[in-house]
Amino acid sequence: MNDVRAEAGASSGFVHATCAGCGQVNRLPARRLADDPTCGRCKQKVFPHRPVEVTGATWAREVDTSPLPVLADFWAPWCGPCHAVAPALERIAGRRASRLKVVKVNIDENPDLAARFGVRSIPTMVVLRRGREVDRMVGALPADEIDRRLARLGDG
Numbered sequence: 001m002n003d004v005r006a007e008a009g010a011s012s013g014f015v016h017a018t019c020a021g022c023g024q025v026n027r028l029p030a031r032r033l034a035d036d037p038t039c040g041r042c043k044q045k046v047f048p049h050r051p052v053e054v055t056g057a058t059w060a061r062e063v064d065t066s067p068l069p070v071l072a073d074f075w076a077p078w079c080g081p082c083h084a085v086a087p088a089l090e091r092i093a094g095r096r097a098s099r100l101k102v103v104k105v106n107i108d109e110n111p112d113l114a115a116r117f118g119v120r121s122i123p124t125m126v127v128l129r130r131g132r133e134v135d136r137m138v139g140a141l142p143a144d145e146i147d148r149r150l151a152r153l154g155d156g
Contacts, residue, residue, distance in 0.1 A: 015067055020048040033067060036098035049094045051102040056112050062103055064131035069153070070101045074117065074124040076108050081140035082123045088143035089125075092150070100150065127153060 013030050017037070021044035028037050028046070037046045051073065054062045063070045073089055075082035093102035107114040107122060117126055117133070125146070127135040135153055137146065 017046050017067075019044065019046050020052070021045075030067070034098050045097060047097050047101065049097040051089055051093050051104045054103045054105055054110075054113075056110050059113060060131075062101075063128060066101050066130075068099060068101045069134070070103055070128045071150070072117075072126045072128060073102065073104045074107050074114055074119045074126070075104060075122055076106060078108075079122050084140045085123050085125075085146075088146060091143065092146065096150070 014027050015030050015033070016025050017028055017033075018025050019039040019042060022039060022042040024039055024041040026037065026040055026046055038044065039046050047068065052062060054072075063072065071089070071092070073082075073085070075086075089102055089104075092100070096102075105113050107119060117124075121138050123138075123140060125137040125141075126133055127137075127150070135149060137149060141149075
């Protein structure tokens with residue numbers, strides 16, 4: 001779980017981010033988000049270094065309020081190409097942890113989210129900023145192509 005809220009008075013320059021490990025709310029300078037901040041309580045990284053499973057119930061908290069761009073991977077357990085792309089997404093989540101959040105949406109368990117984003121083929125990867133789609137990748141793309149697309153968007 002990773003919830004981030006801007007502190008009252010946007011000019012304050014701080015955000016509140018919930019630690020992905022322990023759930024502690026951390027007050028962070030907005031300008032230092034890319035420094036991969038550490039939690040004040042558990043000393044783990046605040047932002048996840050691996051893909052996060054999301055559902056319809058957790059979508060708003062994990063995606064819509066994220067100060068980081070989000071790569072949402074729509075997949076299914078029976079999908080071979082989805083499993084082929086998974087290691088690349090794991091690496092991307094680790095390398096870009098303070099610049100990009102990677103989430104996974106199981107379409108069998110969350111058909112409402114798949115329908116909301118018009119997912120007709122899997123794997124489908126949707127890049128979002130503040131909950132709004134900015135790019136879409138369909139199919140089992142090679143890791144270097146995913147990296148190129150993210151870099152083009154300014155996420156890496």
